[in-house]
Amino acid sequence: MKKIGLLVLIAALAVGFFYFDLNQLLTLQGLKSGLVTFEAWRSDSPVFVGGGFLLLYVIVTALSLPGAVIMTLAAGALFGLLWGTLIVSFASSIGATLAFLVSRYLLQDAVQSRFGDRLKAFNEGVARDGAFYLFTLRLVPIFPFFLINLLMGLTAIRALTFYWVSQVGMFVGTVVYVNAGTQLGQLESLSGILSPSLLLSFVLLGVFPLMAKKILDVIKAQRVYAGFTKPKSFDRNLIVIGAGAGGLVSAYIAATVKAKVTLIEAHKMGGDCLNYGCIPSKALIKSAKVAHQMRHAENYGLNSSEPTFSFKKVMQRIHDVIAKIEPHDSVERYSKMGVDVVQGYAKLIDPWTVEIQLNEGGTQRLTARSIVLSTGARPFVPNLPGLEEVGYYTSDTLWEAFAKLDEPPKRLVVLGGGPIGCELAQSFARLGSKVTQVERSARIMRREDEDVSVLAQDSLIQDGVILLTSHRAVRCEKEGDVKRLIVEHEGQESVVEFDALICAVGREARLEGYGLENLGIETKGTIVTNDYLETLYPNIFAAGDVAGPYQFTHVAAHQAWYAAVNALFGTFKKFRVDYRVIPWTTFVDPEVARVGLSEQDAKDKGIAYEMVRYELDDLDRAIADSAAKGFVKVLTVPGKDKILGVTIVGEHAGDLLAEFVLAMKHGLGLNKVLGTIHTYPTWAEANKYAAGEWKRAHAPQRILNWLEKYHTWRRG
Structure with missing residues (x-):
């Protein structure tokens, strides 16, 4: 009721303003015609008229009524540059803050509750840099200030911050307009403000936001770097920590533009993707698929047969594949490019200095103008009672361990129903393991639409995977040589015996041991960065899995371009990292590939969409390949051919997706x-x-x- 009452009051004041033609007073002609009278009042009662003018200005601004520009001109005409600027500066800030508070009181809760997901990035930006955003907008007087007042009221910026930033930010524009008002008698229209004597003021007003940003950057840097002594010269232009996808691309870009760059890696070049993730898993998937095709050769008019093979040879092939790709990411290749590759553990000593514990012994210290952190991620291991006692493998450790086995584990448990868990579960099932996959959610691959999850689930079950969805792993037990996993489902516990267990419940960023905490670099599961991938320190950047929000090799490489370019050339131009079109693929059979919104995403975010779906059992090539399973699903803007998102399930889905990625990137419908x-x-x-x-x-x-x-008529 209080909100309704306030709305009624505001509406009554606004109606009264126009009903009594008070808006005519706030036009240039109205102001000029009453100027003599106003000046007489001011001469008789300067304090009363000044106070009344300030109050009226506050009311007009608070109610977002038209006429603030005219009143600013009037202040110059009535009170001169000094007093006019003083009155308008305070009146405009007070009125703006009142409008801000009204907007917050009436609308903030409703807007945030309905559009919170869409406004998440904006809210985070305001929380981080709201004062600067507001200050920048206030420096541009052509932007409707009443909109700024109302829109900022919907955010979480503090009212006191809003007031003082508005006070400071609007000052320059106030001076320009009040100064123009001192020439009011000669003005015939608002365009007359742009006299030659004032053009320079407006040019400076346009340039001032850029100047102010530079000044704010300097002030922010002085505060951030306080307590550190910046080197007078640097050993390197760029130091990159971590030689995974993000680090390799960052170093490559730096060397290409002839910067002096050092790449530091403590373990294997190529990072997780080459050694433990993308490459070995895809090699395993291919071998498993061939075994599956042999088992179902009748689909191709051939005699089916149970594949016989040496598991050691399968695992050896995986390591051979890694070895063939290794030269692409090797020390030798990058050294030839001009990259100084150092093998050892790196730690930040200060914002410009890195200390390296060399693998061959000893330490080395290097300074650099900029640093890129690309330390990657590792498998997350749950705090499951008994897990250490029974032993477990992860996507990092299984490749070396399983290479020593004569045959695949007879009974294998896979914890996790995400992409990694599904790929490994299906592959080992096809190679002969009895696989039990445990997922606490109601379905596997829960980031995808439900129809996608169902199709993937059916495929895994057909390959022999025992799927235990909505099952929570409770503990592990070991009795002699017998290993057991206890799971709980709907309040009932059951036992799964196994010979090997793989933890595939997700990955976590590598954040420890690099000196981040000593420098106060903020982490929230990943390193916190701004839109330019800068950390707390503008010269230290993060890219790849350690930066989030996506843990994909191609995203790490994508981020690396922004990190390297901003690190090397950010003094002149910075680029905001672009996450608008991010594709990904889960390499189960059939593959699941997606870019943009899924139906599930669109519904959760309240985004209107239309959906079309094409079934692959209608595609000639799919029929010829005996792989007519899956679909292409496209979400579009209602009534338009603009693509919002695409999901493809089927053979070669990851390759097929590229056409839609290109279309979305370049706005093709x-x-x-x-x-x-x-x-x-x-x-x-x-x-x-x-x-x-x-x-x-x-x-x-x-x-x-x-x-x-028409055609009927043409036929006669």
Whole structure:
């Protein structure tokens, strides 16, 4: 009721303002016609008129009524530059703060509750740099200040901060407009403000935000770097810590532009992707798929047979694949590029100095103008009672350990129903292990739409995986040589015996041991960075899994470009990292690939969409390959062909997705995809047919009806 009452009061004041034609007083002609009278009042009662003017200005601004610019001019005409600036400066800030508070009281809770997910990034930006955002907007007087007042009221910025930033930020614009008001008698229109004597003021006003940003950056840097002594010269332009995808690309870019760069890696070049993740897992998946095809050779008109193989040879092939790719990421290759590769453990001593515990012994200290942290992530191991006693493997350790086995584990438990867990569970099941996969959620691959999860689940079950969804791992037990996992489902405990257990419940950023805590660099599961990948210190950047929010090799490489370029050239130009179009693929069979929104995402965020779906059992090439399972699902803006997101489930889904990634990146709609020639018969035609489904759904029925009548008439 209080809010309703306040709304009624505001509405009554606004109606009264226009009903009594008070708005005519706040026009240039109205102001000029009453100028003589106002000046007489001011001469008789300067304090009363000044106070009354200030109060009126506050009311006009608080109610977001038109006329603030005219009143600013009037202040210059009535009170001169000095007193006019003083009155308007305080009146405008007080009125703006009142409008801000009203907006917050009436609208903030409702807006945040309904659009909180969409506003999350904006809220985080305001919480981090709200004062600067507001200050920058206040320096541009052509931006409607009443909108700033109302919109900032919807954020979490403090009212006191809003007031003083507004007071300071609007000062320069106030001076310019009040100064223009001193020439009010000569003005015939608002365009007259742009006299030659004032043009320079407005030019400076436009440049001032850039100058202010530089000044604020200097002030912020002085505060952040207080207590540290910056070197007068540096050993390197850039130091990169970690030689995974993010680190390798950062170092490569720096060397390409002839910067002096050192790349530090304590373990293996190539990081997790080459040695423990992408490459070995895909090699395993291929071997498992061939075994599956042999087992189901009748699908291709051949005699099915149970594959016989040496598990050691399968694992040796995986290591051979790694060895063949290793030269791409080797010390030798990067050294030839001009990168100084140092093998050892790096630790930040201060914002410019890195100390390296060399692998061969001893230490080395290097200074650099900028540093990129690309330390990657490691498998997360849950705090599960008894886990250490029974022993376990992760995606990091299984490759070396399993290479020593003569055959795959007979009974294998996989903890986790995400991409890594699903890929490993299906592969080892196809290689002969009895696999039990345990997932505490109601379905596997829960980041995907439910129909995707169901299809993946059916495929794993057909391959022999025992899926225990909605099961919580309680503890592990060992009795003699017998290992058991106790799981709980709907209040009941059951036992799963196993020979080997793989933890695949996620990955966590490597944050310890690099000196982050000593420098006060903030971490929240990952290193906290701004839009430019800068940490607390503007010269220290983070890229890859350690920075989040996506743990993909291609995203690490994507971030590395921004980190390296901003580190080397940020003095002149900084680039905000672009996460708008991020693709990913889970390499189960059939593959699951996605870019942009899923239906689940769109519903959770309240985003309107249309959906078209093309089933692969209709695709000629899929039928020819006996792989007609899956679909292409495209989400679009209602009534338009603009792509919001794509999910592909099927053979080569990760490869097929690239066309949609390109389309979304460059703003191409489904009409462009449909109009592109696709080779027949190929899997890529599925994309064209999905676009065709959208076209049919949006066919102009009225025109088609008229065409039917036309052709009927033509036939006589």
